[in-house]
Amino acid sequence: MRYIILFLSLFLVLNTTAQTDAEVIKNLYKTSLTNGNSYQWLDHLSNQIGGRLSGSLNAEKAVEYTKEELEKLGLDKVWLQPVMVPKWVRGAPEFAFIESAFGATTNVNICALGGSIATPFGGIKAHVVEVKSMDELEALGKENIEGKIVFFNKPMQADLIQTFEAYGGCVNQRYSGAMEAAKYGAVGVLVRSLSLRQDNFPHTGSMTYGNLPLSKRIPSAAISTNDANTLSSMLALNKDIKFYFSQTCKQLNDVQSYNVIGEIKGSQFPNEYIVVGGHLDSWDLGDGAHDDGAGVVQSMEVLRLFKETGIKPKRSIRVVLFMNEENGLRGATKYAEVAKQKGETHIFSLESDAGGFTPRGFSFDCNDANFNQVLGWKELFKPYLIHYFEKGGSGADVGPLKTDTNVLAGLRPDSQRYFDYHHAANDTFDAVNKRELELGAATMASLVYLFDTYGLVK
Amino acid sequence: MRYIILFLSLFLVLNTTAQTDAEVIKNLYKTSLTNGNSYQWLDHLSNQIGGRLSGSLNAEKAVEYTKEELEKLGLDKVWLQPVMVPKWVRGAPEFAFIESAFGATTNVNICALGGSIATPFGGIKAHVVEVKSMDELEALGKENIEGKIVFFNKPMQADLIQTFEAYGGCVNQRYSGAMEAAKYGAVGVLVRSLSLRQDNFPHTGSMTYGNLPLSKRIPSAAISTNDANTLSSMLALNKDIKFYFSQTCKQLNDVQSYNVIGEIKGSQFPNEYIVVGGHLDSWDLGDGAHDDGAGVVQSMEVLRLFKETGIKPKRSIRVVLFMNEENGLRGATKYAEVAKQKGETHIFSLESDAGGFTPRGFSFDCNDANFNQVLGWKELFKPYLIHYFEKGGSGADVGPLKTDTNVLAGLRPDSQRYFDYHHAANDTFDAVNKRELELGAATMASLVYLFDTYGLVK
Incomplete structure (x- = not known):
């Protein structure tokens, strides 16, 4: 009898948890689609700032703008992480x-x-x-x-x-x-x-x-x-x-720039870090709307969605807007270097750097145990037509954070149109569909929520 | 021993069949993506003809054009099926x-x-x-x-x-x-x-x-x-x-129009019919590129891909370009009526009428046995990121063909952008991505190939 009660209790607990996850995720999608901010941010980044090549005035404007916007979200901490970047001019x-x-x-x-x-x-x-x-x-x-x-x-x-x-x-x-x-x-x-x-x-x-x-x-x-x-x-x-x-064109001397970082401190495991990010720099020909304005605003939106829907993470969640992915990867290198110096444990890092198209799933760089953990969450994503969960690369900026025990992931949007715009003058705001962008942000937030809730299985 | 040999033979046969299906499907995708004709047809329908409201001059031009194009494919038969349609003018x-x-x-x-x-x-x-x-x-x-x-x-x-x-x-x-x-x-x-x-x-x-x-x-x-x-x-x-x-605007008297039909006669079961179609008419404001120019050219492409890749169907495969889906469904009604009069057995009918976006799968109107049959083919579609196989509606034009024993299906492309263009002046050729359109045609051809190869399980 005791076992039956134990079994039933366990069933109820599991069942309640599953219910809650599904509800939390539903709310993340709903909020992103009906009350999101990613599209407005991308409008500003694309149309008010434009192409943001490392070392350019626009890149610095983007640093200032995103820092200011993150400061409005009521995060626990927002800061700039200095990094020297190459400056090439056309x-x-x-x-x-x-x-x-x-x-x-x-x-x-x-x-x-x-x-x-x-x-x-x-x-x-x-x-x-x-x-x-x-x-x-x-x-x-x-x-x-x-x-x-x-x-x-x-x-x-x-x-x-x-x-x-x-x-x-x-x-x-x-x-x-x-x-x-x-x-x-x-x-x-x-x-x-x-x-x-x-x-x-x-x-x-x-x-x-x-x-x-x-x-x-x-x-x-x-x-x-x-x-x-x-x-x-x-x-x-x-x-x-x-x-x-x-x-x-010519290569000038390196100049000072910054990664832009915002953090919600974890309530239970503040020393375990989860990173969600994209790169703030872009090529100069277009407005870097898909590459990687989309990833930037989706990453910012993940933290905004947490605040907006009342999720109080157990672990510390950071949005990192990396500088200089396109021609140097200096921001990513610097971020990983500082994290290592400080002995910060990064359990999960997710990058969006494949365009603001309809999300299809994720690609994971991790061990089998953690990959199976992720596969166990697949059903939760089915209502949102997220079906692609495969092992593979993650993203250039989160790459340097890899350890033997952590998980890296990359958002995998539909890729058919990506190279129509990639690094070209037509990578502009009008090429991004609002709903597709917002679905990506919600999909990222849902995965971050699950890793925050359950941590990494061993 | 006899049983073992039988078992091994069966295994080999099954294995060979599975291999062949995968190869045939791979070839369909490759041909559509590298040597397709759907995009050129859509260019003509959209930019040389334009909006094709039932009863309009453009609708008649579209009838002529698609008939001529089907005649170039070397099908066994191409014909026009007369149908009276409403004529409303703006x-x-x-x-x-x-x-x-x-x-x-x-x-x-x-x-x-x-x-x-x-x-x-x-x-x-x-x-x-x-x-x-x-x-x-x-x-x-x-x-x-x-x-x-x-x-x-x-x-x-x-x-x-x-x-x-x-x-x-x-x-x-x-x-x-x-x-x-x-x-x-x-x-x-x-x-x-x-x-x-x-x-x-x-x-x-x-x-x-x-x-x-x-x-x-x-x-x-x-x-x-x-x-x-x-x-x-x-x-x-x-x-x-x-x-x-x-x-x-006003409603005028009905006028004569046509469904456009092309057929490859089946080699083994010529009296079993498979239909693939879209609707040739569109609203008048834009060029009907997504709705339903895409479905029209994808359906034509299915038969072209069969010819191009050397598939000789066992059953009779028809492409039907239905007239008057938008404001009357007269073409669909007429086609089903004539099929019934002639006692034609339609085992499977597939419509593409949800835009020329990246295909995600199909929705099926059928019994459980046939749905399970389809689910058995799901793995064959995985390399093409086709994952959505659900019971549900098919398409307005194939709807009248439903019987207790047959299968209807609708192609389900990604739907996020569809209503940005639906029935509006911006439903134009430039809103259609070539690869997304071609992937849809290949996805349809693959399913038609499987139904042709295996027929319906009872």
Whole structure:
């Protein structure tokens, strides 16, 4: 009899808990969708501030603005964490054209890649050699490359369902193309924009020269997918065409910037930390609405939803708006460094950095026990059509927080449209749907709530 | 030993079949995403033809165009099925304003609801009474309504995750508002646009007068969500404001139109039919790109993908482009009527009529045995992030084909953005993402392939 009562009590307790979780989560979604603030924040970040490249005036405005907004939420603490960041500036608008063998010119849309050097004053004009891989580059060798512009034209693979996989299959030509081509004496590099759409937007992004000495570095630019096709077609007809481009970008000295951090102190385990974040910096061409304005405002919204719905977390919940994800990861590195110095235990860290689209689920970097723990919560998300719970990467900014025992996660929104806007001038507020953004914030808040409530199983 | 061999053979057969299904499906997705035609068809339907209201010249152009395109696919048969359809015309652009108690006017965005009568020549100007339900209307009664314009202002419920549920909770004010308000002596009806977004687009849609005699009918229009809020705010400040609107729409005599049908004859069971379809007509304000140009081109694409990937169906597969879903359902009724007359057995009918957004799954109208059959295929869809398999409604056009033993289904795309465009001037080609559209077509083709391969379990 005693066992039966014990069993029944346990059943009731479990049942009550499950009920409560479902109700809390329902309330988080309802509040985000009917009384949310993420969309208004994103409007300001996108339309009143705009592109927020590390070290720019806009980035500093974004630091001030988000700090002020977090201070309005009645958190226990809001502060700025200093970090030195690189400062690369684009300079004057880039200019480029294709010149036919007969001297006729066709203007094309390019943009300097982030970190690239400028062309010499007056630009570069040279013959073009098209490749689709580093292997092709190597096979061509110095005799075919020296003095030419190398045109990396591998398109993103359209039949991969998750577009980030297609990105992963091409991003090395953007990141390492110039460094590799320079070794064979190329004078410049053009990279097909990493987009699955045919349009006229060039997409920037980070690149590296590795250990190349300054004297060996060559300028590197992205060309729109439409113009990449034009160039490729013209080359197929006549190898004797030339490409001209000029860009005046440069790398300046590092400058002071900040991560923006807000915290609700935990009531039971204040020394266990949960982080939710996105990156405050963005590329300069658009307004960084999806990348990563969305992640920033969703992360802020998680803490606002906690306050608004009366959740008093057991553990300390931090929103961290990381500076300089795009071209340095300095903010993330600094945050992890300080956390380590202070001996802070970060049990769970969640990043949103895949756009403000309809959330589908999460990707988890954790051990099997914790992954099973998460799978046990899957049913709670079913009413919200959140179905994707897989092991995988989390986010660049939370990456440095990984330990053997904690959990990192990345929000996984629908990825079909992401690369239409990624790092391009059309990454603007109007490309973000209010409901999709708000659903993402509620989905993040729900997972943070569950990790806060149950901690990590061993 | 014999049993072991039998078991092993069975295992091999089953295993081979499963492999093959996965491969066939992979090929369908790949072909749709890398060599699809749905997007080009939609471009033509949207940008070269445009809105295709039943009985309009554009609707007839769409009939001709889609018939010609189906004829290019090498199907076994393509034909037009005659059907008489209603012809309602919008006439001159509607015009409306709010007039303050002091005579100041504010122009607002309205559109006549489909099927509405015109205002008297010169328009209507009257006081406004705002309600949020039929119950409120009834409670107000004739004394408060007579001579006034009734303003139905119930917003769609934002915290419902599936936006079609929110639509279902409000659509009666659009469909029956005028009929009900007329009973209390109202002189006109304004309905808040059925959209979850705040913007300036009025959204049309069908409405009915039921059995009201002609003399009792009152004009009915939709007002944009922004203007609905303005009107509501002004009413809250001062009940003495007036609303003016004029519209010149009218219902003409029925005219001849057509369903467009294409068929691949089944190799083993030619008398078992599978239908995949969408509706060719649309409202007149936009280009009907999502509603239901997307469904039309996805359905055409299913048959094209079968031909392109070399699938030779066992059963007869028909694409049916139904005419007049929006304001009459005459095409669907006619198709089912003819199928019944001819004794055709329709085992499975699938409609796409919820927009060209990322597909999430299907909703099934069928018995438990067939639903379990479908659930057995769920794993095959997992690589494509198709996870939603639920019992529920299918589609208005395939509805009349329901029998006790067959299966109806509706494609269920992500619904967050659907009502941003539904029945409004912004339902245009640029609102459709190519990949999302193509994923939907491949998802439909995969389910059709499975039903064709396995038929219906009893």
